[in-house]
Amino acid sequence: MIDQSSRNTTPGCGRAYPDGYGVVEPVADYRPWDVDSEFQAIYREIREHTMVDIYRLWILWVLARRAPAGAVLEVGSWRGGSGAVLARVAGDRRAARANPGAAGTAPRAGEPKQPRVYLADTFAGVVKAGERDSYYRGGEHANTSPEHVRSLLDELDLGWVELLVGIFPDDTGPRVEDERFALCHIDVDVYQSAWDTFWWVWPRLVPGGIAVFDDYGFYGCEGVTACVEEIMARLPGVPVIPNLSGQAVIVKTEG
Template identity: 30%
Template structure:
């Protein structure tokens, strides 16, 4: 209560979007914890629709974020990069100083390419490029991007993704990082801050835990 006036997260309009909630629950059954991040990502895709260029995602897991990217996009192809072997080996930059954080291990968050393709079978503007980041980035080196979603949790693949995609962003384009503001992903935070400092820009930290870089 604020005085006699009730304040509640339940009053947020996005929580009344039945189609979004139905899609989210179908893609992530029993896991409501990233609804706000998926909604925010979808809104950035909608903003990017005013720009030329393609879209990409680094670290797509079972395809929930990719589903909402493809759903919101009005043009261009969505390129998806994932090892389908889980995380690579963490390095020292990925060790959190927080006592309550479980450390990452190689192979965490593994899934199959077949699962991803099944979940995204309703979209035909998607290209899946399996392999460790950045092995297959050279295949899209001639393209320009309006939005890139990075969700790889660890320092080195985050850095590799940022170093490749930032120069390939169109002016006004966005890099949305899923794990920038989480204490269990210190390597991802460090990689983004290093890239921003080198480029003379900054990362916008959102209350969802996401971080956003806008190309100026």
Template identity: 35%
Template sequence: MKRTAKRLLTTGMNRMGFEFHLTRHWRIEPWNTDAEFLRVMEGVAGRTLVDPVRCYMLWQQARSTAPLGGDVAEVGVYRGGTARLLARTVQPTGRTVHLFDTFAGMPAVDAARDLHREGDFAETSLDEVRAFLAGSPNVRFYPGFFPQTAEPVRDTRFSFVHVDVDIYPSVRDCCAFFYPRLLPGGVMIFDDYGFLSCPGARQAVDEFFADKPETPCYLPTAQCMVVRACTAP
């Protein structure tokens, strides 16, 4: 009976010129139902351009790398949304989250590779983000131009790094700095890899890892994930 009704409905709608398809929704969506994830996401949505599905990927990887030890870093903090997500996620494990941003907009771009412009995403400030993250004692701020601001962590090892910087020069600099400091099994996630608005980001990742043992893994979220080979020194 149900099958007949569905067939008649589909046929009737199609005859009237509509494309009508009955589908079943098989995919689970834990980013909408996982109580622990929803708890750490409280207050995040209005402070980031990263959608909940991509945030869920960050949350999973920040948690999964906990047994490695090492610190966490984010380059491209913007208004602090994903920084709060990461800080809340790793605080129980005692890991520090190092936050790098100009807090004044995008730095110089490579006009031959990037579509963004210098000064984009300037709707933020260090004072504003500090206040937003006041409840996260495990964060450290490094305002200014990366990688010059990374000198204080040059001897630090990392287990998780979130790169959300959109443009070729910045993604290239992040790869060059964090890759040799990433623990075996550690994870880097590049937020902008699959976005048509950020062609330079993908080019920088592909070029950097072309001669490395790791293969960047493109995710359906448009993010890219790299897991440090376990043969790393």
């Protein structure tokens, strides 16, 4: 059994917690990720290339499998681990379309012939840190490169994934502005990048499309928590699911 429960990406975990923060200890004990051999297979390949723990990766895996047809975007790919999980699901769905009835994910109406997955990163670290961000100053997580991600994707036969190198959406948004997205994973650590990415992608999400924020439930990423709470206030009636793994999931129920 692979268990990454001790891995914690919270940057501020050495500090004393203020009110409203503390270790979260859910009491559930259903662990489907332990017995899903397809998930475990990709997890084994990418676990050394991600800061995202197995719980959040599992949520991404499930959401990507259930998302409507459309392109997939991840902003904040770092060494490519979580992006490779999303790409593996997109590839499986494409294969299911070509071969209905085969094992794997059920095809959806309108499933594209070629899966379209975009992984965006500055590859120069975090940008747009500001006063809402308590920990990040800019430049963190620059210890990656497009070559590192490309080599991981090639090893996993996911070479068709497109990398968007630069600040998203400022530099690289125009390259994909005509896409329609089924799922967007926003893992950028700070308020302004999360805000800019969400409002860029929101009008481009198909009905049923999903935006998943990493960082929402982590001490040190209060900017992203604030970003999601401001979005909730601006979008009353839109389903927002904050989960106990630290993500916030927003579903676009209407076009």
